Amino acid sequence: MYDYAIRFEQDTAPGLAVFCRDLPELNSYGDDKEHAIREALDAIETTLSIYVDQRRAIPQASPAQPGEHVVRLPAVTVAKIALWNEMMARDMRKADLCRILGLAQTQGDRLVDFLHTSKMEAVETALRALNVKLRVIQEAIADPLDIWIILPESRISSGFTVRQLVQAFGDDRELVVGKDNAKQDEIKKHSLDFILRGFANAASRNTRQSTVPVIDALVATGVFRRSRMVDPETAREVDSLALI
Known part of the structure; x- marks a missing residue:
């Protein structure tokens, strides 16, 4: 009902502009498609705030058209x-x-x-x-790589798709989870937490994102599993997340 479809257009400057047919007030941008998708949720929620400020009802989402990307809201x-x-x-x-x-x-x-x-x-x-009851309907996502994972520790709702995280793993099949509460520029670059902070809202980059709820959600997708590995930096065995 509110899974809004966004489209990408090449901007005059390097990067992509993001638009939404159902929310014409939305105006966002990304360095590339993956970055644009990461920014889309914040852009949608900011646009919804405009409807509240203007005391207007929020429209339902229409079916996605070819070439559009669907953003599933929390x-x-x-x-x-x-x-x-x-x-x-x-x-x-x-x-x-x-x-x-x-x-x-x-x-x-x-x-x-x-x-x-x-x-x-x-x-x-x-x-x-107000005598309104929510009904949760379970709907399977055909491709687990399209599952949206929420980062609850981000001060403004943000998240990422499983596909984005798999791509961020690069040639690695396993990453140290990382349980450090230090600032982003002080944590291990080879950790899952470092990657997740890149998906978080800018205001939350110095907050640890590799929390138990996030790890649980990743394991539940069937794409990842909990594991243990030797940290290449400390030579100690630590918690890790591995691709299946």
Whole structure:
């Protein structure tokens, strides 16, 4: 329903411009296609914020056309869209939602703030207060390389596809997980965490991204497995992630 399709156009400068038929306000850019895809989620969520600021209902996604790439939004983002659209259908304002939920204005505003990471439970509570129930439908993704992995430790929702991570492995079949909380330029370049920070929002590059939920999600795709390997830098056996 809200899996928006984006298209790429060669810009006058080096790189690709990104557009979305369903969200004409969206305007993004990438150095190349992979970079453009990584930036697309942030661009979509920023565009959704424009609809909130202008008090407009958010449109549903139309089927992808040839040459377009589908961006699958995180479940909590979809829940926020459902909440906002229900508010628009009832001509409600944020202050009305706060009164119904008994929340302070700041807390209520965050429930429809697409640039703020909210807990799904909080958004579900707001929907229930409006007599709206979310229904989760399991849908298999034909190619596991197209599975979208969310980085929950990124301050603004971001993530990557399994395909992007496989490509980032390069000639390596196994990488050190990396559990260092140091800044990005101080961590091991041969670690999974270093790669994942590259997929995170710029504001979160100094936050460790190789967390348990992310590793669990990667293993669940069937493309990776947990392993142990000798760290080439320290010569010690450490946790690693290997391609199957």
